Amino acid sequence: MVKELIINSTPNGVTIALLQDKQLVELNKEQVNNNYAVGDIYLGRIKKIMPGLNAAFVDVGYEKDAFLHYLDLGPQVQTLLKLTKVARNGNFNDYLLSNFKKENDIDKAGKISTVLTKNTLLPVQIAKEPISTKGPRLSSDLSIAGRFVVLVPFSDVISISKKIKSNTERTRLRKIVEGIKPKNFGVIIRTVSEKKGVAEIQKDILDLVSKWESFMKKLPTTEPSKRILGEMGRASTILRDILNADFTHVHVNDPAIYEEVKSYVHEISPEMEKIVKLYKGKEPIFEHFGIEKQIKGSFGKTVNLAGGAYLVVEHTEALHVIDVNSGNRTANPENQEENALQVNKEAAKEIARQLRLRDMGGIVVIDFIDMHKAPNRKELFDFLKAEMNHDRAKHTILPPSKFGLVQITRQRVRPEMNIVTSEKCPTCDGTGEIKASIVLLDDIESNLDYILNEQAEKGITLCVHPYIEAFIKKGLFSKQFKWFFKYNQWVKVKAISSYHLTEFHFLSSKEEEIKL
Structure with missing residues (x-):
């Protein structure tokens, strides 16, 4: 099992992603000035x-x-x-x-x-x-x-x-x-x-x-x-608890956190100091390592599985409910019991990952597909326990009931990770009213004129949706080329796939967002 830690530092805090064999299994967020961390x-x-x-x-x-x-x-x-x-x-x-x-x-x-x-x-x-x-x-x-x-x-x-x-x-x-x-x-x-x-x-x-x-x-x-x-930073805490020979890389995009993590790894395991790397790529670190896409696909009400089955995850005040659905899976139409077992085992593996990823705590009730044979129910129970062994949080698993329900209690010490996977409508921006897209470029150029002429900024970067980036760079005499002649400086244009269609931001030469 190959493990990697990807640390993304932003002005709002630090997000830490733990990958196992390139698959996202844990996501931790540490807000700026988090004064109530476990252990303080x-x-x-x-x-x-x-x-x-x-x-x-x-x-x-x-x-x-x-x-x-x-x-x-x-x-x-x-x-x-x-x-x-x-x-x-x-x-x-x-x-x-x-x-x-x-x-x-x-x-x-x-x-x-x-x-x-x-x-x-x-x-x-x-x-x-x-x-x-x-x-x-x-x-x-x-x-x-x-x-x-x-x-x-x-x-x-x-x-x-x-x-x-x-x-x-x-x-x-x-x-x-x-x-x-x-x-x-x-x-x-x-x-x-x-x-x-x-x-x-x-x-x-x-x-x-x-x-x-x-x-x-x-x-x-x-x-x-x-x-x-105070407890040490979340990144160092995770390394303290789980760093072992399976780790191959720790990638960090912030020089200060890089030095902190490198120093800590040198202190606890000098021979592994070389695995800590400072990321200097141009695209966001989470996009570069494919984490952004995994986040969007792993959170939300419905989680699709590779075999065609899917999970439905519902949250209430007192507990979490996960329903397993076989979807269009027809691996073996002659043997429904075998099909149910295979779908349930595939779902169990993903559920164990989801509990860690979302840091779901308290009571979790899982409605697996009904299986009539006791040996199959035991096999599923043993398989789920084995998958949950990777979970560092304390947990208890009860065997499947006659109704196919499995109950899990899992320790909760931090707020559940909640990622919004739906995006605003690119046309109405969530208002239900259409904004004329023809004025988008006018908005961008108006703000650009203010930043370059009024604020006298140099070396700025315009971040937009990939479609808008393609339009701005289109042709020999593109919009970007015309801006160069108009302002006597080159304006970089960067595509950010997580933006909705009409979203745009300007970054200074120090990669800090310019507030408009």
Whole structure:
């Protein structure tokens, strides 16, 4: 399996596409100034205690108060409260907690009103980003994730990923971590630690301890509801979690992000630094790698499959429903049961990709084509489980019911990815009224005259739909050639296939859009 990461930076944020064997399987968007990413730690102020919910609402600076349930406080929340109070009241420099006395664990079946009170200051970590009308979901059971391990303060427990099956390897990793980890810190050993050496794991733990020290130094002076410690950028986070020998290329179109990613890859896996490439092509990076077309074809209500079958994806407030339709598939007209199995397996593979691609969470109900034989239903269930093994989000799959329904619960920590695949009508621009296309060139030339004569811009680029680009460049004495004689400078014309017919934009010599 060959993996590639394509990173597209725009003024509005960064979009990261993960390809497996050239097929788009994950799409992540990181908005400019995204201050509520999973893993960020804030100094929260308790705004309201809700005994009926056994939860509290916390001010972390978001427009809606964040939600903190009693079960998300963590067993050592009393120690965290004590540490926060001591650190903010005086000169505290025992950053590694070597002499700091821990409090007793809280009762698992206790009440939040016995632990927290209104206006209490408490460091909290974003567990779920703001979704829809809800504010962030919080946890005060703090942890700092690295490439090979996760550091957990106020604990001495060493946990090992269940995906590491070998008892010999589990024992080896446990002994390594026992000799490295500082007192009063627990460690969760991640799956990627398997077969890694002492030096790599030690460096990871030291980096995480350094981040904890940074958190401790900022804790006394951070204003309430402000961020204390931020998670790294989304691109680096994805690389931290999934970078392995299968990766062949990481393409980036922004020099600053290129340097950041290259530096991070050099830090965690120096031998793979060469796979990070700075894209300098003239066409947009997503169009160059065929991602734009895949995005348009993969999102939307209907998803077509290669064999002629298709999926219908519907979203409700409480769950997602996916219906599998055989379409015009007639692979084996003599055996409907075999046909149903083949269509269902093809659909299962695409559904596993769609869940990752759209980051659909919560409850997902899939209506597969009915199959009457129990062995076929089991084969489909096993096939779907195998395809879902590539999904990093926690999920549970129930076997097909007698009605052919499969239920999946999938962890949701970020807003679902929603891409608009329909385009505005090129004639009416969505208004239902026709705009005379004969004046389009007049609009372009009017804006061009203003930019070149009034604003005195140089080296501009006109971005238009491919049809309009062909018209402007048509013939020996084309519109583009006439502009050259009129303005004494060459105006570049670039075709952008994602534009609707009458859309156009001007870019400066620095590739920044000129606002009109």
